[in-house]
Amino acid sequence: MTSFLEYCFLHWGAHAKRDLSDSARSLAVALFREYDNHVSLKLVMMEHVGLEFRHFRNDYWDSPFSGLNCASFFGISDLVSALIKMECYDINRGFSGHTPLTWASRNGHAEVVKILLDRKEVHPDKPSELGCAPLSWAAACGHEGVVKILLREEEVNPNKPDNDGRTPLLLAAEDGHAGVVKILLGQKEVDPYKSDHTGRTPVAYAV
Numbered sequence: 516m517t518s519f520l521e522y523c524f525l526h527w528g529a530h531a532k533r534d535l536s537d538s539a540r541s542l543a544v545a546l547f548r549e550y551d552n553h554v555s556l557k558l559v560m561m562e563h564v565g566l567e568f569r570h571f572r573n574d575y576w577d578s579p580f581s582g583l584n585c586a587s588f589f590g591i592s593d594l595v596s597a598l599i600k601m602e603c604y605d606i607n608r609g610f611s612g613h614t615p616l617t618w619a620s621r622n623g624h625a626e627v628v629k630i631l632l633d634r635k636e637v638h639p640d641k642p643s644e645l646g647c648a649p650l651s652w653a654a655a656c657g658h659e660g661v662v663k664i665l666l667r668e669e670e671v672n673p674n675k676p677d678n679d680g681r682t683p684l685l686l687a688a689e690d691g692h693a694g695v696v697k698i699l700l701g702q703k704e705v706d707p708y709k710s711d712h713t714g715r716t717p718v719a720y721a722v
């Protein structure tokens with residue numbers, strides 16, 4: 516039973532994304548209204564994000580991870596739309612500085628990214644605790660579709676560095692995401708020679 520419950524905590528979102536009946540959607544919305552920092556949060560972070568508990572300060576676990584954050588994390592567009600209409604969340608807040616837009620961008624959920632960007636109150640270039648804006652996360656994870664969507668936003672700076680001086684181009688080059696690299700190099704604002712705080716350039720990262 517313990518293993519089954521753990522599986523449910525970690526993977527229910529993937530199943531919910533495939534198909535939600537009207538009754539299941541209603542139940543999910545009711546759950547998410549009370550979801551803030553749910554007991555499953557640590558399990559989800561360690562399993563899906565690859566981060567271990569020791570990597571976070573204790574006060575990180577007290578930062579908000581709402582139902583909207585969770586729905587955006589798993590890419591459940593129907594629930595994201597429903598929760599936004601309820602207007603019971605700060606759409607620009609989230610766990611460790613990860614907003615709903617950051618989670619959707621990081622995990623490649625293009626439809627959710629579009630839904631969130633349609634809200635005028637959303638800050639499309641808001642960085643996380645690490646200084647990574649949604650574009651940086653999308654670039655680092657190789658999500659070409661999301662990168663293209665974010666680059667349409669006037670507020671998004673395609674050359675914006677994180678806390679270590681790494682730009683979206685550097686992050687894409689580091690993990691070999693050639694498609695994202697080509698997209699970014701097509702932006703006139705992107706400096707192909709811009710280095711991080713250690714002096715490493717995109718070419719060095721690619722190597």
